[in-house]
Amino acid sequence: MGQQVRIEVNGTTHEREVDPRTLLVHFLREDLALTGTNVGCETSLCGACTVLIDGEAVKSCTQLAVQADGTSVTTIEGLAQDGELHPLQTAFHEEHGLQCGFCTPGMILTAVDLLNDNPTPSADEIRQGLKGNICRCTGYHNIIKAVQRAAEGGAS
Amino acid sequence: MFPANFEYFRAASVEEAVALLHRHKDAKVLAGGHSLLPIMKLRLAEPAALIDIGHIHILKGISHHRNGIRIGALTTHATIARSEVLQRECSLLSDAAAHIGDPQVRNKGTIGGNIAHADPASDLPAVLLALGARIQMAGPAGDRTVAASDFFTDLLETELREDEVLTAVDVPAIAESAGASYLKFEHPASGYAICGAAAVVDMDGGSCRSASLAFNGVTAIPHHAVAVGDALAGSDISDEAIAAAIEANLRIEEPLGDIQASGEYRVELAKVYGRRALQQARDRARS
Ligand SMILES: Cc1cc2nc3c(=O)[nH]c(=O)nc-3n(C[C@H](O)[C@H](O)[C@H](O)COP(=O)(O)OP(=O)(O)OC[C@H]3O[C@@H](n4cnc5c(N)ncnc54)[C@H](O)[C@@H]3O)c2cc1C
Numbered sequence: 366m367g368q369q370v371r372i373e374v375n376g377t378t379h380e381r382e383v384d385p386r387t388l389l390v391h392f393l394r395e396d397l398a399l400t401g402t403n404v405g406c407e408t409s410l411c412g413a414c415t416v417l418i419d420g421e422a423v424k425s426c427t428q429l430a431v432q433a434d435g436t437s438v439t440t441i442e443g444l445a446q447d448g449e450l451h452p453l454q455t456a457f458h459e460e461h462g463l464q465c466g467f468c469t470p471g472m473i474l475t476a477v478d479l480l481n482d483n484p485t486p487s488a489d490e491i492r493q494g495l496k497g498n499i500c501r502c503t504g505y506h507n508i509i510k511a512v513q514r515a516a517e518g519g520a521s
Numbered sequence: 522m523f524p525a526n527f528e529y530f531r532a533a534s535v536e537e538a539v540a541l542l543h544r545h546k547d548a549k550v551l552a553g554g555h556s557l558l559p560i561m562k563l564r565l566a567e568p569a570a571l572i573d574i575g576h577i578h579i580l581k582g583i584s585h586h587r588n589g590i591r592i593g594a595l596t597t598h599a600t601i602a603r604s605e606v607l608q609r610e611c612s613l614l615s616d617a618a619a620h621i622g623d624p625q626v627r628n629k630g631t632i633g634g635n636i637a638h639a640d641p642a643s644d645l646p647a648v649l650l651a652l653g654a655r656i657q658m659a660g661p662a663g664d665r666t667v668a669a670s671d672f673f674t675d676l677l678e679t680e681l682r683e684d685e686v687l688t689a690v691d692v693p694a695i696a697e698s699a700g701a702s703y704l705k706f707e708h709p710a711s712g713y714a715i716c717g718a719a720a721v722v723d724m725d726g727g728s729c730r731s732a733s734l735a736f737n738g739v740t741a742i743p744h745h746a747v748a749v750g751d752a753l754a755g756s757d758i759s760d761e762a763i764a765a766a767i768e769a770n771l772r773i774e775e776p777l778g779d780i781q782a783s784g785e786y787r788v789e790l791a792k793v794y795g796r797r798a799l800q801q802a803r804d805r806a807r808s
């Protein structure tokens with residue numbers, strides 16, 4: 366039995382019927398073909414699937430699409446405005462905050478939420494803020510530097 | 522990985538949620554989903570129906586109530602951690618909530634779900650025991666309330682009946698003369714408590730008026746070490762007095778053991794974290 370949902374994603378409102386057991390990440394990737402949101406661990410630990418729901422970072426593998434009914438979702442595809450990268454995207458680029466890039470969408474969206482709450486985080490606050498995001502490649506060092514650089518540039 | 526099929530209902534009010542639970546056998550309440558969905562994805566739980574309470578706004582928020590503070594069941598850990606009222610009047614709870622999991626988990630996980638799920642590794646149960654919190658529930662026969670110390674009945678089992686909704690948690694304001702501390706030895710990936718110790722110490726000048734100490738993670742249900750608190754009441758609560766009270770009075774039966782930590786190790790952790798939490802609570806009371 367399908368359930369009607371109305372979810373705004375990156376500024377566009379989508380009205381769909383979904384199977385209630387559909388996870389938000391699958392709704393985004395399969396129903397809307399927005400494959401920037403990655404599926405890593407599937408067990409709520411790695412943060413690769415993080416998106417913003419009404420501005421708050423949420424692991425979309427641990428959320429049903431029906432729970433997001435009536436909300437506004439931002440995925441990595443929605444961050445750049447008019448062809449201009451978001452300052453966090455630029456900072457990750459410039460500081461080499463990624464290698465394979467798999468964790469990057471989740472890292473950046475979590476960092477957006479972090480900088481909204483705390484525009485001038487210390488290195489330790491950035492580490493705590495990114496605790497729910499795992500990177501297999503970078504050793505985190507450049508990720509922290511990227512978030513610091515974006516914060517210095519007033520990224521939020 | 523996704524859950525098995527279930528029927529989905531969205532409740533617009535507590536009454537509707539109770540009615541839906543009453544009508545549907547094998548139904549589960551869905552709050553933030555951060556304990557329920559992971560186990561449903563692993564097919565460790567296959568409820569026939571989910572009653573989504575996520576849109577019942579009256580269940581969200583923090584307000585003064587009688588002599589204490591009422592926290593709606595749907596209030597997220599992030600909201601609790603940021604609450605100025607709690608930081609001022611019951612910092613034990615806001616501090617503990619700030620150390621749950623990670624930011625994404627705190628944005629979705631709720632206080633009601635945390636205690637209804639009754640995971641022994643959760644942070645809030647011991648905190649609520651140490652505070653002497655009360656749990657509010659609504660069911661077909663009306664509302665009822667139980668002390669946190671009576672709420673947890675067994676591993677993942679609570680006082681909540683199948684057709685009841687947990688509506689709120691009431692905590693007392695911590696006295697001006699008291700201090701509190703929550704310390705945990707956490708699992709490095711999830712942040713769950715392998716051993717967590719919550720302490721509240723009320724001082725009367727140089728002597729301890731009362732002390733309350735409770736643990737997460739060590740036993741199937743959170744352990745309230747009442748005898749340790751009783752032994753400290755009236756003492757000078759010096760480091761030596763704390764060590765002696767724990768040595769003589771901390772009796773933990775049937776500790777949990779698993780791949781992360783044996784039962785014996787958890788009992789040792791409880792002694793150390795219990796001591797440190799009491800010391801920190803005492804020092805905060807004095808400062
Ligand atoms: C990666 C990860 C790390 C975590 N780390 C920690 C940690 O360090 N410390 C910690 O304490 N917790 C941790 N958690 C758990 C987190 O706090 C959960 O959010 C919380 O335990 C459950 O809240 P929920 O709102 O998500 O509940 P749900 O998952 O929606 O529900 C959990 C259970 O409670 C029942 N329920 C929920 N609300 C009600 C209600 N109002 N009335 C009746 N029944 C209800 C449901 O039916 C279900 O059985 C972690 C979770 C994850 C995924």
Ligand code: FES
Nearest residue numbers: 405406407412426
């Ligand atoms: S895929 Fe969602 S947290 Fe890893």
Ligand code: FES
Nearest residue numbers: 464468500501502
């Ligand atoms: S860049 Fe490869 S996982 Fe982070």
